[in-house]
Amino acid sequence: MNKQLLGVIDATTVHDDLRELALHRSVAAIPFGGRYRLIDFILSNMVNSGINSVAIFPKFQYRSLMDHLGSGKNWDLNRKRDGLFFFPTPNLDQPHHPGIGSLDHFADNIDFFERSTQEYALISNSYTVFNMDFQPLLDWHLKSGCDITEVQKDGASLGIYLVKKTLLMDLIATRNETGYSTMRDVVTDIDSQFKLCYYQCDGYALMVDTIDKYYTASMDLLNPEVWKQLFPKERPILTKVKDEPPTRYEKEASVRNSMVANGGLIEGTVENSIIARGVKIGKNTVIRNCIIMQKTQIKENCILESVIVDKDVRIEAGTVITAPEGSPAVIRKGTVQGVRTGS
Structure with a gap:
């Protein structure tokens, strides 16, 4: 699988309902669970699924995010080939399009997609608290003959999309003609020419896009059943290591x-x-x-x-x-x- 899937994390999203926690940091870098950041969940899920090339696309206030991620060593992404890539947008005055997967932002870094050897791209938001193996998703996508698969929880989108890289590059190249600004635009177009599929995520999953949801997800960690779903031993959530004495x-x-x-x-x-x-x-x-x-x-x-x-x-x-x-x-x-x- 490590030769098939390219990880793409959209860290540009701004949520007004999270502004009290995102005044000096991106949503992806909001602390969670006492020792993690929100981005740790999707990044760890990708690494645990065998993805060894991950690109992160931030826009605003990403200093703390860069400090947290560093070279990617804590996620085994400090590699000579592939590894962790960081692509801040060069166009800060460019209008922000709601939705995950900004095609304009991808276009600014099209050479990254052209050089990558992976056949499929997994495009995701940076603020969903969940633990998921993407191998079954890829297998299901291939067997179903889908052009684009959206990951859902109880029928609602989790802002995660699986797409063939060549199709993604076509969407980037034709964005001005089609009017598609994000991957969300593509999957919500009722006249879309693509075969869209929906894959249901089992287990706990919550998109943290408001203060109330942040608080709910945090308090849910105190539920042993939720904890077991989010932190199984075989699929650890990795984070920046800090050597500190016990409390x-x-x-x-x-x-x-x-x-x-x-x-x-x-x-x-x-x-x-x-x-x-x-x-x-x-x-x-x-x-x-x-x-x-x-x-x-x-x-x-x-x-x-x-x-x-x-x-x-x-x-x-x-x-x-x-x-x-x-x-x-x-x-x-x-x-x-x-x-x-x-x-």
Whole structure:
């Protein structure tokens, strides 16, 4: 399979409903699950399916994405042949077309497609939380004689398309004549000349395109059945490796039904929450139904409930932040909450 499928990840998408988490990063680079980024799921799925050539197409605010991916070493994509490729668009003022698979962006890098040796291309968004083997998809596509196969979950598109590379290049070359701007345009055209097929994804899959869905997907990780579907041992979700000591739990600490990453300090109470790397939670502080991102510091005597706290936030002692269940509050990256008292 590694000679047949080319991985193409569209990281250009901007979701207004995620802007609180995407002010300083692309959607693909939004932290998830305490130690991952959203792009880790599709990238790991591709690598686990034997794909060893992956191109990522970003547009805005991709510095953190590049820092996270690096050379692709953590995904075994730092290769002399094939490997990980990064193609930011050279046309920032070009209008953004909603939908996955910008043909204009692909056209700016057409030499990559011309040089690649793979016969088929798997084009995907960067923000779906799922674990899927693409080998059965390719086999089914070939047996069905499809021109384009769209991956769906319960009949709804997951923004993932399998297409023969020669057809993809034709779509790129003729985009001005056909009016197709994205792969989504192609598959939603009721007058399309192509044979379109739909492949149903089994297991857990959720496109994270709103704050509510981000919160839902995060809380779902605390369900053992969902965890087993997303993180089977034979198909690991890979991410950037960071060597950090284990989190330290003080005598007063209490942690229930939560995920806690390395490098932190827990002195208070944590319930039904996801705590990322390097987080510090002070004495007599209660964290309930929350997502706390990297290196956040929460001082003593605080109460946080149904809150998403972005990276590098400092919450002063005695601060109370709560939100209705299912409608989380979002604290922006690098901000200070509460009033510091004393000298």
